[in-house]
């Protein structure tokens with residue numbers, strides 16, 4: 058934030074953008090929910106492809122790009138956040154679980170930053186795709202997987218909070234499917250002059266949030 062301020066930038070928090078402003082097919086700024094318009098030489102969108110379509114207006118996007126954005130498959134997915142008395146896997150920050158029926162990966166944020174949990178407590182985020190509308194059944198399968206993977210699980214869990222994402226989380230809008238990974242993801246450049254993208258949907262091959270800095274680096278290369 059200091060870097061932005063030192064460079065003469067302004068920060069707007071709790072200020073949803075309602076429109077990306079275009080003039081002569083060029084992005085010239087954004088409109089905030091307050092009605093205020095913020096002019097800028099470049100607009101960098103971090104809100105995912107579905108919001109991009111809404112904020113720019115579908116009618117303002119070239120047909121092939123509109124079709125490209127629409128073709129991206131979302132991934133209805135969920136996370137089960139667990140508060141634990143002991144780490145589930147103390148030696149690594151992340152566990153991929155290809156043999157499990159529903160759980161695909163488990164991340165341990167407190168591996169790197171123990172202050173995210175109270176003293177002597179630990180957090181893991183368990184990720185899984187949602188394969189039906191029956192959320193109770195989906196969660197039951199996740200618990201089955203976890204109990205198979207960690208037979209002592211029930212003795213360790215103090216808190217369990219499920220979070221279900223069906224398009225609301227940016228990272229869920231263009232899932233890492235076959236045909237939708239690596240270079241097949243979105244370019245930081247859009248067909249609209251002055252409008253660029255960053256975030257989870259950009260080109261790059263990585264797991265979860267690791268893909269975000271790769272996209273930022275690509276954008277910096279484009280802007281250099």
Ligand SMILES: Cc1cc2nc3c(=O)[nH]c(=O)nc-3n(C[C@H](O)[C@H](O)[C@H](O)COP(=O)(O)OP(=O)(O)OC[C@H]3O[C@@H](n4cnc5c(N)ncnc54)[C@H](O)[C@@H]3O)c2cc1C
Pocket residue numbers: 072073074075103104108136164165166182220226227228255256257258264265266267269
């Ligand atoms: C529960 C959970 C646990 C996770 N754990 C891990 C982990 O352990 N390790 C890991 O690497 N990744 C993890 N991830 C994934 C990681 O959070 C995402 O990959 C990453 O946040 C995606 O970054 P992004 O910048 O693309 O999108 P986001 O972080 O979603 O940022 C988009 C931002 O745009 C803002 N926005 C949206 N619309 C507007 C608007 N109209 N106007 C203004 N602002 C707007 C949103 O408020 C949001 O701040 C986790 C995700 C979840 C949900």
